[in-house]
Amino acid sequence: MKKLKRSGRLVEMTQYLLKRPHSLIPLTTFADRYHSAKSSISEDLAIIKEVFQDEGLGELQTMAGAAGGVRYIPRAPKEQSLGFIQEICRELEQPDRILPGGYMFMSDLLGRPATVSEIGKVFASVFSERQADVVMTVETKGIPLAYATGVYLNLPVVIVRRDHSATEGSAVSINYVSGSTKRMSTMSLGRRSLKEGARVLIIDDFMRAGGTIQGMMDLLAEFQAEVAGVGVFLESSDTDEHLVDDYVSLAQITGIDARSKQATVIPGNYFTNTEGR
Amino acid sequence: MKKLKRSGRLVEMTQYLLKRPHSLIPLTTFADRYHSAKSSISEDLAIIKEVFQDEGLGELQTMAGAAGGVRYIPRAPKEQSLGFIQEICRELEQPDRILPGGYMFMSDLLGRPATVSEIGKVFASVFSERQADVVMTVETKGIPLAYATGVYLNLPVVIVRRDHSATEGSAVSINYVSGSTKRMSTMSLGRRSLKEGARVLIIDDFMRAGGTIQGMMDLLAEFQAEVAGVGVFLESSDTDEHLVDDYVSLAQITGIDARSKQATVIPGNYFTNTEGR
Numbered sequence: 040m041k042k043l044k045r046s047g048r049l050v051e052m053t054q055y056l057l058k059r060p061h062s063l064i065p066l067t068t069f070a071d072r073y074h075s076a077k078s079s080i081s082e083d084l085a086i087i088k089e090v091f092q093d094e095g096l097g098e099l100q101t102m103a104g105a106a107g108g109v110r111y112i113p114r115a116p117k118e119q120s121l122g123f124i125q126e127i128c129r130e131l132e133q134p135d136r137i138l139p140g141g142y143m144f145m146s147d148l149l150g151r152p153a154t155v156s157e158i159g160k161v162f163a164s165v166f167s168e169r170q171a172d173v174v175m176t177v178e179t180k181g182i183p184l185a186y187a188t189g190v191y192l193n194l195p196v197v198i199v200r201r202d203h204s205a206t207e208g209s210a211v212s213i214n215y216v217s218g219s220t221k222r223m224s225t226m227s228l229g230r231r232s233l234k235e236g237a238r239v240l241i242i243d244d245f246m247r248a249g250g251t252i253q254g255m256m257d258l259l260a261e262f263q264a265e266v267a268g269v270g271v272f273l274e275s276s277d278t279d280e281h282l283v284d285d286y287v288s289l290a291q292i293t294g295i296d297a298r299s300k301q302a303t304v305i306p307g308n309y310f311t312n313t314e315g316r
Numbered sequence: 317m318k319k320l321k322r323s324g325r326l327v328e329m330t331q332y333l334l335k336r337p338h339s340l341i342p343l344t345t346f347a348d349r350y351h352s353a354k355s356s357i358s359e360d361l362a363i364i365k366e367v368f369q370d371e372g373l374g375e376l377q378t379m380a381g382a383a384g385g386v387r388y389i390p391r392a393p394k395e396q397s398l399g400f401i402q403e404i405c406r407e408l409e410q411p412d413r414i415l416p417g418g419y420m421f422m423s424d425l426l427g428r429p430a431t432v433s434e435i436g437k438v439f440a441s442v443f444s445e446r447q448a449d450v451v452m453t454v455e456t457k458g459i460p461l462a463y464a465t466g467v468y469l470n471l472p473v474v475i476v477r478r479d480h481s482a483t484e485g486s487a488v489s490i491n492y493v494s495g496s497t498k499r500m501s502t503m504s505l506g507r508r509s510l511k512e513g514a515r516v517l518i519i520d521d522f523m524r525a526g527g528t529i530q531g532m533m534d535l536l537a538e539f540q541a542e543v544a545g546v547g548v549f550l551e552s553s554d555t556d557e558h559l560v561d562d563y564v565s566l567a568q569i570t571g572i573d574a575r576s577k578q579a580t581v582i583p584g585n586y587f588t589n590t591e592g593r
Contacts, residue, residue: 041370049323050367053330058430090327093318142483146509150474152467153335179475180483182459190429197427198456206419206457206522232423245483 042074048083056087056099056111060163061193065108084109095119097164113163113191117310120161124289124306127154131273131290134300141277141295143302149180149244149272158289159187162242162270165287165309166192171240171267173197173233175259177226177251181243184272188242197232199255201225207232211261215254226254228262238267246271249283256283274307319351325360333364333376333388337440338470342385361386372396374441390468391441392434394587400434401566401583408550408567411577418554418572420579426457426521426549435566436464439519439547442564442586443469448517448544450474450510452536454503454528458520461549465519474509476532478502484509488538492531503531505539515544523548526560533560551584 043051052069069080081101088099097113115123127148136144148154162184171192176185177199189196203210207229216223233239241255256266269286276293288307295302320328329346346357358378365376374390392400404425413421425431439461448469453462454476466473480487484506493500510516518532533543546563553570565584572579 043367045323046326046363047367049326050330050364051371053327054334054371054373057331057334058433086323087327090320090324094328094331096331138483138485140482144483144485144506144508146475146484146506147472150466150472150509152463152470152473155463156467179455179459179477179481182456183463183473186429186432186460186463189427190433193429195424195427196429196460198423200456204456205417206415206421207423208415208421229421229423231421232427 040072045079045083048073048075048079049086052080052083053087056109057096059193060097060111060113060191061167063102063108063110068108112167113160114167115157115160115164117164120164120289121306121310123157123161124310128290128304128306131292131304132302134302137295137297137300137302139297141275141297143245143273143292143295145244145273146180149183155183155187156190158184158272159189160191161289161309162188162287163191165270166240166268169240169267170238172237174240174242175199175233175255176242177201177255180245181272184244185242188240188270192240194240197228199226199228199258201227203227211258213254213257213261215250215257217248217250224254226251226258228258233259233262233264235263237262237264239264240267241269242271244272245275246273246283246286246288247275248278248280249286252286253282271307273304317349322356322360325350325352325356326363329357329360330364333386334373336470337374337388337390337468338444340379340385340387345385389444390437391444392437394441397438397441397566398583398587400438401587404431405567405581405583408569408581409579411579414572414574414577414579416574418552418574420522420550420569420572422521422550423457426460432460432464433467435461435549436466437468438566438586439465439564440468442547443517443545446517446544447515449514451517451519452476452510452532453519454478454532457522458549461521462519465517465547469517471517474505476503476505476535478504480504488535490531490534490538492527492534494525494527501531503528503535505535510536510539510541512540514539514541516541517544518546519548521549522552523550523560523563523565524552525555525557526563529563530559548584550581 095116100110174185174189174196209230210227212227273290274288287309291307293303372393377387451466451473487504487506489504550567551565564586568584570580
């Protein structure tokens with residue numbers, strides 16, 4: 040790469056860091072890349088750090104010493120996330136989203152890349168200290184969210200299938216009961232998808248009683264893997280049965296009336312819990 | 317936002333532009349945002365433009381005049397994409413990837429956010445001029461690719477389901493025959509997911525004879541929607557039957573032997589077609 044002046048370096052380093060969250064980048068990488076002195080690189084990083092912090096993009100951690108370097112930790116400030124989620128709540132309250140059975144139509148919302156990316160960033164902020172090795176979800180609507188979270192945490196994503204697909208090789212299947220419908224279903228995960236002892240962050244789009252999440256936890260047990268955290272985008276509180284206790288939700292349906300097409304959606308427990316999970 | 321010096325502006329504008337591909341941003345937006353003169357903003361943009369170009373990040377289109385502004389078009393240079401795809405081909409040729417039935421295990425690869433993002437960028441480069449309104453895929457493994465493509469094209473993603481899910485509302489279903497297995501299957505898409513006349517970019521992870529892609533095309537016809545392009549990550553040429561002609565592939569299996577566990581994977585037609593689709 041050609042020698043760059045400070046102005047060019049700042050542009051290049053910004054994109055380089057944004058593309059590599061949670062990765063330790065030695066200062067020598069930048070120094071070699073731009074044919075610049077480490078002292079200049081340090082000054083560049085100080086400028087980037089300040090802007091990232093002021094803009095709520097996240098933290099630039101700099102580590103001194105021979106093994107040192109810089110690491111970009113995406114982190115959305117909670118107040119900023121709250122504003123974003125409140126807007127989504129208002130969108131979810133639109134009457135035409137209510138479907139038979141108390142379901143809520145949100146495929147449009149979960150199909151917008153900017154929205155999905157922002158949700159992923161919030162999850163990545165919530166779980167950034169959980170030392171997860173992998174993000175897991177079950178098909179279908181949770182996949183974009185899990186993927187977006189994986190992008191910001193720099194973690195691979197594994198997808199649990201509702202059937203056993205021929206393209207996964209040998210797989211482990213479990214039966215689970217969806218808490219709200221009481222229907223027995225099957226989910227499976229390819230044997231090669233998860234290493235023994237892996238710490239797994241479970242992400243899903245929707246949770247009512249938690250049967251599907253519980254199913255994923257049971258599946259993890261089969262792999263001798265651990266739960267590093269559970270994040271659901273939207274939870275519904277229209278059931279008394281709760282199979283899962285320890286989870287973080289970003290939004291919550293507190294009331295839904297299929298007849299009058301009225302729903303109340305409020306920010307989830309991430310914003311109301313004061314204990315700071 | 318506080319007033320920023322050039323160095324701070326360059327960092328901020330870089331992240332702002334990267335986050336908003338294919339969006340026209342008026343210069344006044346930046347001028348107001350940083351309390352800076354438009355002439356300074358133009359100089360900043362010239363610096364960013366040069367780095368983006370040199371680094372193969374894409375093009376910064378600047379439009380003069382009252383309705384003018386700047387637009388970031390992500391575009392991966394073809395030689396750079398070829399190097400990336402060649403590495404993936406070598407990875408796919410690993411013997412332990414070959415599954416019964418001539419399938420290839422690639423969930424690990426399609427679970428790595430950086431890889432998926434790069435594939436999405438290649439697709440976005442291929443189809444950037446196709447004026448698509450939406451990216452469409454069918455569950456499951458194509459979803460991360462469609463989403464990553466949507467990120468770089470700034471387009472919403474719609475997911476065709478293999479069953480009819482209660483959370484989509486009313487849906488249109490079609491039957492299709494998978495060309496290779498000759499099995500009849502169903503796919504469906506929620507009525508609200510696609511507007512009449514929409515131009516749709518179809519993205520999928522794998523294509524053999526093209527039955528699934530053809531199914532999606534048939535579904536589009538039901539919505540009076542148009543095909544803006546078809547992109548498949550990996551095609552297999554172990555069949556003589558071809559239901560779909562006009563598509564772009566990034567990689568291609570030219571030979572697979574389940575017994576000896578040998579596969580040959582080469583770059584797809586995007587790299588071999590000289591006509592420059």
